Amino acid sequence: MASDQYFDDDPTVPSSPLVVDVTLSDTAFTMETDRGVFSHGHLDAATSMLLRAALPLAPSGDVLDLGCGAGPIALAMARRSPDATVWAVDVNARARTLCRSNADRNGLPNIVVAHPDDVPVDLQFSTIWSNPPIRIGKAALHQLLITWLGRLTPTGNAALVVQKHLGADSLQRWLHGQGYVCERLTSKAGFRLFGVRRAEASPG
Ligand SMILES: C[S@@+](CC[C@H](N)C(=O)[O-])C[C@H]1O[C@@H](n2cnc3c(N)ncnc32)[C@H](O)[C@@H]1O
Numbered sequence: 001m002a003s004d005q006y007f008d009d010d011p012t013v014p015s016s017p018l019v020v021d022v023t024l025s026d027t028a029f030t031m032e033t034d035r036g037v038f039s040h041g042h043l044d045a046a047t048s049m050l051l052r053a054a055l056p057l058a059p060s061g062d063v064l065d066l067g068c069g070a071g072p073i074a075l076a077m078a079r080r081s082p083d084a085t086v087w088a089v090d091v092n093a094r095a096r097t098l099c100r101s102n103a104d105r106n107g108l109p110n111i112v113v114a115h116p117d118d119v120p121v122d123l124q125f126s127t128i129w130s131n132p133p134i135r136i137g138k139a140a141l142h143q144l145l146i147t148w149l150g151r152l153t154p155t156g157n158a159a160l161v162v163q164k165h166l167g168a169d170s171l172q173r174w175l176h177g178q179g180y181v182c183e184r185l186t187s188k189a190g191f192r193l194f195g196v197r198r199a200e201a202s203p204g
Helices: 045-052 072-080 093-105 138-149 168-177
Strands: 018-023 028-033 060-066 083-089 111-114 125-130 152-163 180-188 191-198
Touching: 018 072, 028 072, 028 093, 045 072, 045 152, 045 191, 060 072, 060 138, 072 083, 072 093, 072 111, 072 125, 083 093, 093 111, 125 138, 138 152, 138 168, 152 168, 168 180, 168 191
Parallel strands: 060 083, 060 125, 083 111, 125 152
Antiparallel strands: 018 028, 152 191, 180 191
Protein backbone atom coordinates (compact mmCIF):
# COMPACT_ATOMS: atom_id res chain seq x y z
CA MET A 1 0.00 0.00 0.00
CA ALA A 2 1.28 3.49 -0.85
CA SER A 3 2.49 5.43 2.14
CA ASP A 4 3.54 9.02 2.58
CA GLN A 5 4.81 9.26 6.14
CA TYR A 6 7.85 11.49 5.93
CA PHE A 7 9.83 9.16 8.18
CA ASP A 8 9.18 5.96 6.20
CA ASP A 9 12.36 4.14 5.20
CA ASP A 10 11.18 3.71 1.65
CA PRO A 11 8.16 5.83 0.68
CA THR A 12 6.04 4.32 -2.06
CA VAL A 13 3.83 7.32 -2.68
CA PRO A 14 4.31 8.48 -6.31
CA SER A 15 7.04 11.03 -6.85
CA SER A 16 6.05 14.63 -7.63
CA PRO A 17 9.16 16.81 -7.47
CA LEU A 18 8.85 20.50 -6.67
CA VAL A 19 11.78 22.93 -6.60
CA VAL A 20 11.95 25.45 -3.76
CA ASP A 21 14.14 28.57 -3.63
CA VAL A 22 15.45 29.31 -0.16
CA THR A 23 16.82 32.78 0.61
CA LEU A 24 18.48 33.46 3.95
CA SER A 25 20.23 36.66 5.05
CA ASP A 26 23.69 35.25 4.27
CA THR A 27 23.07 32.71 1.51
CA ALA A 28 20.57 31.23 -0.90
CA PHE A 29 20.06 27.82 -2.45
CA THR A 30 17.64 25.82 -4.54
CA MET A 31 16.22 22.60 -3.21
CA GLU A 32 14.22 19.87 -4.89
CA THR A 33 11.52 18.41 -2.64
CA ASP A 34 9.21 15.46 -3.17
CA ARG A 35 6.19 13.64 -1.83
CA GLY A 36 7.05 11.13 0.86
CA VAL A 37 9.69 13.50 2.22
CA PHE A 38 9.13 16.15 4.90
CA SER A 39 8.04 19.63 3.71
CA HIS A 40 7.09 18.91 0.11
CA GLY A 41 7.11 22.13 -1.91
CA HIS A 42 8.20 24.49 0.84
CA LEU A 43 10.75 25.24 3.54
CA ASP A 44 9.27 24.20 6.87
CA ALA A 45 8.59 27.11 9.24
CA ALA A 46 10.51 25.50 12.13
CA THR A 47 13.50 24.77 9.89
CA SER A 48 13.36 28.35 8.65
CA MET A 49 13.50 29.60 12.24
CA LEU A 50 16.57 27.47 12.95
CA LEU A 51 18.33 28.64 9.78
CA ARG A 52 17.57 32.30 10.48
CA ALA A 53 18.92 32.22 14.05
CA ALA A 54 22.52 33.26 14.56
CA LEU A 55 23.67 29.86 15.76
CA PRO A 56 27.26 28.86 16.44
CA LEU A 57 28.60 26.47 13.81
CA ALA A 58 32.02 24.81 13.84
CA PRO A 59 34.18 26.14 10.96
CA SER A 60 35.75 22.73 10.32
CA GLY A 61 35.61 19.10 11.42
CA ASP A 62 32.46 16.98 11.42
CA VAL A 63 29.01 18.49 11.92
CA LEU A 64 25.63 16.79 11.69
CA ASP A 65 22.18 17.45 10.25
CA LEU A 66 20.09 14.86 12.08
CA GLY A 67 17.10 13.88 9.93
CA CYS A 68 18.11 15.78 6.81
CA GLY A 69 15.00 15.32 4.66
CA ALA A 70 15.63 17.11 1.36
CA GLY A 71 18.59 18.81 3.05
CA PRO A 72 17.86 22.48 3.81
CA ILE A 73 19.80 22.38 7.07
CA ALA A 74 22.74 20.46 5.59
CA LEU A 75 22.87 22.85 2.61
CA ALA A 76 23.01 25.91 4.88
CA MET A 77 25.63 24.32 7.14
CA ALA A 78 27.78 23.38 4.15
CA ARG A 79 27.58 26.91 2.74
CA ARG A 80 28.39 28.53 6.07
CA SER A 81 31.24 26.16 6.95
CA PRO A 82 32.84 25.14 3.64
CA ASP A 83 35.79 23.55 5.46
CA ALA A 84 33.56 21.33 7.62
CA THR A 85 32.23 17.92 6.64
CA VAL A 86 28.46 17.99 6.96
CA TRP A 87 26.94 14.59 7.69
CA ALA A 88 23.33 14.51 6.54
CA VAL A 89 21.56 11.44 7.91
CA ASP A 90 18.07 10.16 7.38
CA VAL A 91 16.28 6.80 7.48
CA ASN A 92 14.15 7.81 4.46
CA ALA A 93 15.83 6.64 1.24
CA ARG A 94 14.00 9.18 -0.92
CA ALA A 95 15.16 11.96 1.40
CA ARG A 96 18.78 10.79 1.11
CA THR A 97 18.54 10.75 -2.70
CA LEU A 98 17.09 14.27 -2.72
CA CYS A 99 19.67 15.58 -0.28
CA ARG A 100 22.51 14.13 -2.38
CA SER A 101 21.20 15.70 -5.58
CA ASN A 102 20.54 19.00 -3.78
CA ALA A 103 24.16 19.06 -2.59
CA ASP A 104 25.28 18.55 -6.22
CA ARG A 105 22.79 21.06 -7.57
CA ASN A 106 24.23 23.72 -5.24
CA GLY A 107 27.89 22.77 -5.75
CA LEU A 108 28.45 21.63 -2.16
CA PRO A 109 30.98 18.76 -2.10
CA ASN A 110 31.35 18.89 1.71
CA ILE A 111 28.02 17.11 2.39
CA VAL A 112 28.10 13.37 3.10
CA VAL A 113 24.62 11.85 2.96
CA ALA A 114 24.23 8.60 4.88
CA HIS A 115 21.82 6.19 6.46
CA PRO A 116 22.25 6.56 10.24
CA ASP A 117 23.73 3.05 10.47
CA ASP A 118 26.43 3.96 7.95
CA VAL A 119 28.00 6.78 9.95
CA PRO A 120 31.32 5.57 11.45
CA VAL A 121 30.66 4.76 15.10
CA ASP A 122 33.69 6.65 16.41
CA LEU A 123 32.77 9.92 14.70
CA GLN A 124 31.92 12.84 16.99
CA PHE A 125 30.27 16.10 16.00
CA SER A 126 31.09 19.60 17.20
CA THR A 127 27.75 20.91 15.95
CA ILE A 128 24.42 19.12 15.53
CA TRP A 129 21.42 20.92 14.05
CA SER A 130 18.05 19.24 13.76
CA ASN A 131 14.38 19.69 13.21
CA PRO A 132 13.85 16.29 14.82
CA PRO A 133 11.15 13.78 13.84
CA ILE A 134 8.80 14.34 16.77
CA ARG A 135 6.09 12.28 15.10
CA ILE A 136 8.04 9.02 15.43
CA GLY A 137 6.82 8.95 19.05
CA LYS A 138 8.34 9.86 22.38
CA ALA A 139 10.28 6.65 23.06
CA ALA A 140 11.84 6.56 19.59
CA LEU A 141 12.61 10.28 19.71
CA HIS A 142 14.31 9.96 23.08
CA GLN A 143 16.38 7.04 21.82
CA LEU A 144 17.34 9.03 18.72
CA LEU A 145 18.43 12.07 20.74
CA ILE A 146 20.35 10.06 23.32
CA THR A 147 22.20 8.29 20.50
CA TRP A 148 23.22 11.38 18.57
CA LEU A 149 23.66 13.93 21.37
CA GLY A 150 25.92 11.32 22.94
CA ARG A 151 28.16 11.84 19.92
CA LEU A 152 28.73 15.54 20.56
CA THR A 153 32.37 16.43 21.18
CA PRO A 154 32.93 17.40 24.85
CA THR A 155 32.49 21.10 24.06
CA GLY A 156 30.12 20.63 21.13
CA ASN A 157 26.60 21.98 20.96
CA ALA A 158 23.33 21.16 19.29
CA ALA A 159 20.37 23.23 18.13
CA LEU A 160 16.95 21.60 18.08
CA VAL A 161 13.77 23.24 16.85
CA VAL A 162 10.49 21.83 18.17
CA GLN A 163 6.86 22.87 17.97
CA LYS A 164 5.53 23.94 21.34
CA HIS A 165 2.32 21.93 20.93
CA LEU A 166 4.32 18.82 20.06
CA GLY A 167 5.93 18.71 23.48
CA ALA A 168 8.83 21.15 23.26
CA ASP A 169 8.79 22.03 26.95
CA SER A 170 8.60 18.44 28.19
CA LEU A 171 11.46 17.57 25.83
CA GLN A 172 13.50 20.37 27.38
CA ARG A 173 12.84 18.98 30.88
CA TRP A 174 13.69 15.47 29.72
CA LEU A 175 17.01 16.65 28.24
CA HIS A 176 17.90 18.34 31.54
CA GLY A 177 17.22 15.02 33.26
CA GLN A 178 19.58 13.30 30.83
CA GLY A 179 22.51 15.53 31.84
CA TYR A 180 22.26 18.22 29.17
CA VAL A 181 21.97 21.95 29.47
CA CYS A 182 19.02 22.81 27.25
CA GLU A 183 18.42 26.53 26.86
CA ARG A 184 15.56 28.17 25.06
CA LEU A 185 17.28 30.40 22.48
CA THR A 186 14.17 31.65 20.69
CA SER A 187 10.46 31.17 21.03
CA LYS A 188 8.06 32.43 18.41
CA ALA A 189 5.07 31.42 16.31
CA GLY A 190 4.59 28.27 18.35
CA PHE A 191 8.16 27.02 17.97
CA ARG A 192 10.99 26.69 20.44
CA LEU A 193 14.63 26.72 19.39
CA PHE A 194 16.82 25.00 21.96
CA GLY A 195 20.58 25.12 22.39
CA VAL A 196 21.84 21.88 23.93
CA ARG A 197 25.23 20.96 25.38
CA ARG A 198 26.62 18.56 27.94
CA ALA A 199 26.06 19.83 31.47
CA GLU A 200 29.75 19.41 32.26
CA ALA A 201 30.87 21.34 29.13
CA SER A 202 31.82 24.98 29.50
CA PRO A 203 29.66 27.34 27.43
CA GLY A 204 30.99 28.62 24.11
C1 LIG B 1 10.92 17.06 10.79
S1 LIG B 1 11.78 16.25 9.48
C2 LIG B 1 13.06 17.45 9.09
C3 LIG B 1 13.64 17.28 7.70
C4 LIG B 1 14.62 18.38 7.26
N1 LIG B 1 15.74 18.45 8.17
C5 LIG B 1 13.93 19.72 7.18
O1 LIG B 1 14.16 20.54 8.06
O2 LIG B 1 13.18 19.94 6.22
C6 LIG B 1 12.66 14.96 10.36
C7 LIG B 1 13.43 13.99 9.49
O3 LIG B 1 13.97 12.97 10.36
C8 LIG B 1 13.98 11.75 9.66
N2 LIG B 1 14.07 10.62 10.60
C9 LIG B 1 13.07 9.90 11.19
N3 LIG B 1 13.58 8.95 11.98
C10 LIG B 1 14.94 9.06 11.89
C11 LIG B 1 16.01 8.35 12.47
N4 LIG B 1 15.81 7.33 13.31
N5 LIG B 1 17.27 8.70 12.15
C12 LIG B 1 17.49 9.74 11.29
N6 LIG B 1 16.51 10.44 10.71
C13 LIG B 1 15.24 10.12 11.01
C14 LIG B 1 12.68 11.78 8.85
O4 LIG B 1 12.72 10.86 7.79
C15 LIG B 1 12.63 13.24 8.44
O5 LIG B 1 13.22 13.44 7.17
